[in-house]
Amino acid sequence: MLDADQRRLLGDFIRAHRERARPDVAGGRRRTPGLRREELAARAGISATWCAWIEQGRSVQASPEALGRIALALSLTPAERAYLFELAGRIDPDAPAPPQMAPASLQAAIAAFRHPAYGLDCCWNACAWNEAAARLFSGWLDGAHQRNLLRFVFQDAAARNLLPDWETRARRLLSEFRSDYAHMFRDARVRRFIDDLRRESAFFAQAWEAQDVLSREGGLRAFDHPQDGRLLFEQHSFTPSDAPSHKLVLLPPGN
Numbered sequence: 001m002l003d004a005d006q007r008r009l010l011g012d013f014i015r016a017h018r019e020r021a022r023p024d025v026a027g028g029r030r031r032t033p034g035l036r037r038e039e040l041a042a043r044a045g046i047s048a049t050w051c052a053w054i055e056q057g058r059s060v061q062a063s064p065e066a067l068g069r070i071a072l073a074l075s076l077t078p079a080e081r082a083y084l085f086e087l088a089g090r091i092d093p094d095a096p097a098p099p100q101m102a103p104a105s106l107q108a109a110i111a112a113f114r115h116p117a118y119g120l121d122c123c124w125n126a127c128a129w130n131e132a133a134a135r136l137f138s139g140w141l142d143g144a145h146q147r148n149l150l151r152f153v154f155q156d157a158a159a160r161n162l163l164p165d166w167e168t169r170a171r172r173l174l175s176e177f178r179s180d181y182a183h184m185f186r187d188a189r190v191r192r193f194i195d196d197l198r199r200e201s202a203f204f205a206q207a208w209e210a211q212d213v214l215s216r217e218g219g220l221r222a223f224d225h226p227q228d229g230r231l232l233f234e235q236h237s238f239t240p241s242d243a244p245s246h247k248l249v250l251l252p253p254g255n
Helices: 004-020 037-044 048-055 064-073 078-087 104-112 131-136 149-155 157-162 166-181 188-200 202-209
Strands: 117-120 126-129 219-225 229-238 247-250
Touching (some): 004 048, 004 078, 037 048, 037 064, 104 117, 149 157, 149 166, 149 188, 157 166, 157 219, 166 202, 188 202
Antiparallel strands (some): 117 126, 229 247
């Protein structure tokens, strides 16, 4: 359920866009600008009373379908539509699928960074990385290996050797992924990916059922590299503004 501040923001947003929307019938003087509530309600297939309650910040819950009709009735841009769904605490069933290629901004940042750096897509497949990352993540980003970070950590023996306290690190990584999962569980690719991993790894299935959630925070990360021995890095994760389904991970040396 939305709190009072969130309901107020949602109501203010809908009212502001209703008042700037173009009426169906041009010409003539109107007492109020834009659409009347009754006109918006008719366009969106909702009741005028319910529309008023949303704008007034009352404790009502809009379905994703109703929000989609409101967005269409108000001719919202993709960014405005995404903001509407975010304020309403709903997932847009018609949101565009995340891009599968690494965005140019992410590739440029990785290329300019001399320490290990890599990018992840919505399923945490590595979509770009530099030579320093390929050297650090032996068995994942070097050679002709599969590129999914969760598969590497949960299924590859190289990860058990590379990551000190492997089981704790694996559980934490999955808890961080679950935080992202809340925004993309409607994506069929993501659901298939999780289902496959649950079948392939008993430990993954057990950790997934624990329902642990963590934000992807930075901090000191240790690695036991097969050639370079114990290495310490400070992990920093960023979300590119032009590709919010992707992540940029930078690993400068730590102390």
